[in-house]
Amino acid sequence: MSHDEHRTGEGATEGGTGSHPVGGAASVPAKPVHDGHRVELRVGDPVADPGLGTHEPRPTDIDPAAEKRAERQISLLFAISALLTLGFCVAYFAIPRDTEFAGTNALNLTLGVTLGLALLLIGIGAIQWAKTLMDDHEMVEMRHGSSSSAEDRAEALAAFEQGADESGFGRRSMLRGTLLTSLGVLGLPAVVLLADLGPLPGDDPRKTVWAKGVHVVNDVDGKKLRLDDIQFGQLVNGQPGVFFETEDGEPLYEGTELLNAKAKASVVLVRMVPDEIVNAGSAAKGVEGVLCFSKICPHLGCPISLWEQQTKNLICPCHQSTFDLADGGSVVFGPAKRAVAQLELGLDEEGYLIAMGDFPEPVGPSFPEFYQD
Amino acid sequence: MSTRIETEGSSTASTKRSYGPLAGPTRWIDDRIGLAGLAKKQMRKVFPEHWSFMLGEIALYSFVVLLLSGVFLSLWFDPSMVEVEYQGAYAPWRGVHMSTAYASSLDLSFEVRGGLLMRQIHHWAATLFLAAMLVHMLRVFFTGAYRKPRETNWLVGLALLQLGIVEGFAGYSLPDDLLSGTGLRIAEGLMRSIPVVGTYISFFVFGGEFPGSDFIPRIYVAHVLLIPGILLGLITFHMLLLVYNKHTQWPGPGRTNDNVVGYPLLPVYMAKAGGFFFVVFGVTALMGALFQINPVWAFGPYDPSKVTAGSQPDWYMGWLDGALRMMPALEFTVFDWTFSLNVFLPGVALMGLLFGVLAAYPFVEQWVTGDKREHHLLQRPRNAPTRTAFGVAGITAYGLLWISGGNDIIATTFGVDFYTITRTLRILIFVAPVLAFIVTKRICIGLQRQSAETVLHGRESGIIMRSPDGAYSERHVPLAPEAAYALTAHDRPDVAALPPATDHNGVAAPHNRVQHARARLSRFWYADDRQKPTADELEQAHAHGHDDEPAPELDSAQEFQGVNELGLPRRH
Ligand code: HEM
Numbered sequence: 001m002s003h004d005e006h007r008t009g010e011g012a013t014e015g016g017t018g019s020h021p022v023g024g025a026a027s028v029p030a031k032p033v034h035d036g037h038r039v040e041l042r043v044g045d046p047v048a049d050p051g052l053g054t055h056e057p058r059p060t061d062i063d064p065a066a067e068k069r070a071e072r073q074i075s076l077l078f079a080i081s082a083l084l085t086l087g088f089c090v091a092y093f094a095i096p097r098d099t100e101f102a103g104t105n106a107l108n109l110t111l112g113v114t115l116g117l118a119l120l121l122i123g124i125g126a127i128q129w130a131k132t133l134m135d136d137h138e139m140v141e142m143r144h145g146s147s148s149s150a151e152d153r154a155e156a157l158a159a160f161e162q163g164a165d166e167s168g169f170g171r172r173s174m175l176r177g178t179l180l181t182s183l184g185v186l187g188l189p190a191v192v193l194l195a196d197l198g199p200l201p202g203d204d205p206r207k208t209v210w211a212k213g214v215h216v217v218n219d220v221d222g223k224k225l226r227l228d229d230i231q232f233g234q235l236v237n238g239q240p241g242v243f244f245e246t247e248d249g250e251p252l253y254e255g256t257e258l259l260n261a262k263a264k265a266s267v268v269l270v271r272m273v274p275d276e277i278v279n280a281g282s283a284a285k286g287v288e289g290v291l292c293f294s295k296i297c298p299h300l301g302c303p304i305s306l307w308e309q310q311t312k313n314l315i316c317p318c319h320q321s322t323f324d325l326a327d328g329g330s331v332v333f334g335p336a337k338r339a340v341a342q343l344e345l346g347l348d349e350e351g352y353l354i355a356m357g358d359f360p361e362p363v364g365p366s367f368p369e370f371y372q373d
Numbered sequence: 374m375s376t377r378i379e380t381e382g383s384s385t386a387s388t389k390r391s392y393g394p395l396a397g398p399t400r401w402i403d404d405r406i407g408l409a410g411l412a413k414k415q416m417r418k419v420f421p422e423h424w425s426f427m428l429g430e431i432a433l434y435s436f437v438v439l440l441l442s443g444v445f446l447s448l449w450f451d452p453s454m455v456e457v458e459y460q461g462a463y464a465p466w467r468g469v470h471m472s473t474a475y476a477s478s479l480d481l482s483f484e485v486r487g488g489l490l491m492r493q494i495h496h497w498a499a500t501l502f503l504a505a506m507l508v509h510m511l512r513v514f515f516t517g518a519y520r521k522p523r524e525t526n527w528l529v530g531l532a533l534l535q536l537g538i539v540e541g542f543a544g545y546s547l548p549d550d551l552l553s554g555t556g557l558r559i560a561e562g563l564m565r566s567i568p569v570v571g572t573y574i575s576f577f578v579f580g581g582e583f584p585g586s587d588f589i590p591r592i593y594v595a596h597v598l599l600i601p602g603i604l605l606g607l608i609t610f611h612m613l614l615l616v617y618n619k620h621t622q623w624p625g626p627g628r629t630n631d632n633v634v635g636y637p638l639l640p641v642y643m644a645k646a647g648g649f650f651f652v653v654f655g656v657t658a659l660m661g662a663l664f665q666i667n668p669v670w671a672f673g674p675y676d677p678s679k680v681t682a683g684s685q686p687d688w689y690m691g692w693l694d695g696a697l698r699m700m701p702a703l704e705f706t707v708f709d710w711t712f713s714l715n716v717f718l719p720g721v722a723l724m725g726l727l728f729g730v731l732a733a734y735p736f737v738e739q740w741v742t743g744d745k746r747e748h749h750l751l752q753r754p755r756n757a758p759t760r761t762a763f764g765v766a767g768i769t770a771y772g773l774l775w776i777s778g779g780n781d782i783i784a785t786t787f788g789v790d791f792y793t794i795t796r797t798l799r800i801l802i803f804v805a806p807v808l809a810f811i812v813t814k815r816i817c818i819g820l821q822r823q824s825a826e827t828v829l830h831g832r833e834s835g836i837i838m839r840s841p842d843g844a845y846s847e848r849h850v851p852l853a854p855e856a857a858y859a860l861t862a863h864d865r866p867d868v869a870a871l872p873p874a875t876d877h878n879g880v881a882a883p884h885n886r887v888q889h890a891r892a893r894l895s896r897f898w899y900a901d902d903r904q905k906p907t908a909d910e911l912e913q914a915h916a917h918g919h920d921d922e923p924a925p926e927l928d929s930a931q932e933f934q935g936v937n938e939l940g941l942p943r944r945h
């Protein structure tokens with residue numbers, strides 16, 4: 001910051017502006033108005049700069065009583081603020097955590113209101129102080145171009161060139177080349193070191209826990225489902241039975257592993273009158289009109305949960321992709337491109353619904369290798 | 374720099390005058406770091422005043438509120454994905470398995486006194502931070518404050534806005550509730566849509582498959598350390614540049630391109646800005662007390678098989694969500710590689726496009742207009758019709774995307790089906806910005822004409838006069854010179870400086886295509902503007918018509934009371 005700031009000083013710029021109306025009959029427009037500072041009319045401009053107006057005194061500038069009153073009022077704001085802050089501390093200890101007041105938590109309300117008002121009053125007081133009591137003469141400061149002076153620039157460049165020259169960086173091409181190479185190569189570890197951020201995708205996005213014989217169970221209580229448990233027109237949320245199975249009292253899936261598996265394996269079951277199913281291939285994957293589809297949206301993976309019984313449409317709440325479950329889960333509307341994946345169903349010997357294998361394609365959002373194998 | 378410190382040192386030593394109790398400490402500090410030279414300049418630095426200059430301040434202060442409330446939250450929040458069985462104060466989830474992160478958010482809300490308040494202050498301040506930054510950016514745009522020499526600060530500001538959005542999304546993800554998990558699910562899908570490397574990016578970011586257990590701890594470090602650190606650095610730079618380039622001001626009597634008129638930092642701005650910080654803090658605290666935001670306990674822990682219907686992201690993500698909803702299903706596979714443009718274009722590329730256009734705008738405008746001067750005076754939006762029209766077109770597009778983000782809510786509220794809404798929006802997104810552009814430009818030019826009229830013929834007084842021969846006319850009150858000056862103090866664009874689009878034979882000169890495109894653009898930029906009246910026009914206006922009127926009794930010059938926000942004369 002090499003520029004000096006010239007201050008014209010408080011009040012120094014007040015010019016007595018005469019009243020020179022323009023636009024009316026009596027004015028002489030192109031004549032500059034003299035205010036002791038700027039008199040020249042810029043080329044092409046119709047009206048000259050009349051200069052800063054006069055300073056209008058405020059009541060507090062001229063009336064000592066008004067000044068005292070303002071001071072007292074502002075002090076009062078600060079004093080109330082201090083009281084409110086003390087009130088905040090009292091409330092912190094006095095109000096039990098779980099008291100209700102007017103439908104909200106009383107402690108939260110009291111703490112927030114006391115703190116909020118205390119802060120607000122300090123702010124309003126300070127601004128009032130500035131507005132009513134601090135000197136309000138406008139000041140003028142000159143600007144300077146943002147650039148450095150031409151000499152400074154030349155000197156800086158010369159200094160740089162001299163330095164660069166003394167280093168020999170330009171001449172010694174072998175040194176330069178090897179140094180730049182060694183520095184450039186240093187970028188590699190910065191990338192390589194990140195490789196352990198995650199495993200390589202491998203087959204993971206393609207597989208779910210569904211396999212031949214896995215029971216389709218109710219997602220809340222883990223009960224196995226029979227055909228009769230699903231009414232016509234009804235939509236039931238399902239999960240693979242393995243999520244509810246235990247081994248030596250320990251669940252097979254828990255924590256992160258359970259969430260990761262669920263994010264791919266969640267399904268919905270619908271039951272339609274077989275005539276309503278327009279897609280024969282899709283009907284064949286079900287059992288007596290009971291069909292099973294992935295619950296994970298092929299758009300961006302939200303659980304698709306809105307069921308329109310009349311139209312047999314399943315709608316994703318995230319971006320409204322709409323899938324026709326009577327037509328193999330095909331897309332009727334929305335940003336999703338692919339049909340929602342269907343899981344082939346069968347029955348075990350006892351008549352419970354089971355999967356006949358994994359999904360035929362990856363579930364959830366597309367990825368670049370989606371159609372590779 | 375070095376010479377300055379030397380002279381400062383010697384002058385300090387020779388200072389005889391005593392400054393009361395401050396003399397000792399300031400002497401001690403100055404003997405060591407020699408700040409007096411800087412302080413003497415900056416302490417009485419002049420800042421101009423205008424309500425719209427407070428928008429950036431709101432952003433700055435809400436950032437400070439975020440730092441303070443965020444530090445408080447980080448004392449209790451535990452960003453761990455370890456599964457626990459909740460046994461805390463909130464009865465509905467007792468016995469439920471959840472992540473430690475979610476459980477600690479519940480503890481913050483129900484067991485730490487003041488915790489809920491701080492969570493709500495933090496979230497409200499985040500909302501305010503982003504809103505203030507956005508509106509501040511619009512202010513800078515529509516007044517041309519980004520012009521030379523402030524292009525750098527425009528770019529810094531854009532970086533701040535982008536980082537702010539990322540930071541807000543990261544914070545929103547931390548509590549690991551159902552809503553934040555749904556947001557992450559979508560973010561993971563966006564990563565996958567990146568051509569060729571998408572799957573790898575997703576696996577590296579999430580440490581494997583979604584949701585995994587690595588993401589929340591990772592994003593936590595980004596949220597509390599990395600991004601706030603960068604934000605802090607950039608904000609400092611933003612402020613330093615502001616001080617160096619000095620603030621822009623509205624043109625008006627005595628306010629020129631070469632000066633700054635306003636009040637000194639010490640004491641007026643210290644008091645006003647400092648006070649304003651407390652106002653912003655106070656308002657966010659009151660909001661935290663009175664208005665619920667993000668009640669994570671109501672959503673439940675994240676479960677990838679569940680979703681709350683009508684779930685909405687924070688407002689600043691709404692437009693992206695809307696773009697995803699609006700986009701038709703465009704996905705194809707070439708050479709076995711799948712390109713999900715239905716996701717990539719709205720979800721990833723659009724953000725890049727928006728910020729790319731915003732970053733390029735000052736330079737494009739400079740190139741088209743050939744204007745390489747330094748500008749320290751703000752422009753009224755009407756005086757830059759093309760820019761204003763572009764801005765309004767952009768806001769229109771943004772608004773439509775945002776509406777699209779709430780299409781389900783609009784559908785249920787107004788009983789329209791969302792297919793109709795989405796189809797309409799798909800058309801409007803192309804048509805409406807163009808219409809907005811045309812209409813805005815017309816309005817601006819109309820306003821320019823009105824200003825020019827006022828300068829030439831004075832203000833309309835509302836008094837109807839009947840002349841002796843029976844003609845009616847409205848009495849025009851002459852303008853005070855201050856008012857007339859404020860209306861004409863802006864620059865007159867130099868359209869003629871550019872080469873013509875065709876050579877003297879009327880044929881496009883082949884070598885100079887770029888120059889021609891530029892000339893054509895420049896004409897498009899300016900040609901329809903009503904430039905401010907020239908001195909000749911003004912003289913003519915006075916020579917005609919008004920000579921027979923009596924000298925005005927309504928002397929508006931007497932009413933002049935300085936200028937208002939728009940640089941227009943303030944009257945009573
Ligand atoms: C520009 C800055 C910031 C923005 C926009 C931001 C935004 C957010 C948002 C939207 C949330 C979710 C709040 C909720 O409803 O629970 C959040 C949570 C959180 N933030 Fe920030 N934040 C910022 C800075 C910080 C800083 C500097 C810290 C700490 C030093 C911090 C610490 C936290 C913590 C610990 C949480 C989780 C608390 C919880 O949800 O229970 N934040 N942040």
Ligand code: FES
Nearest residue numbers: 297299300316319
């Ligand atoms: S995630 Fe289902 S439509 Fe986007």
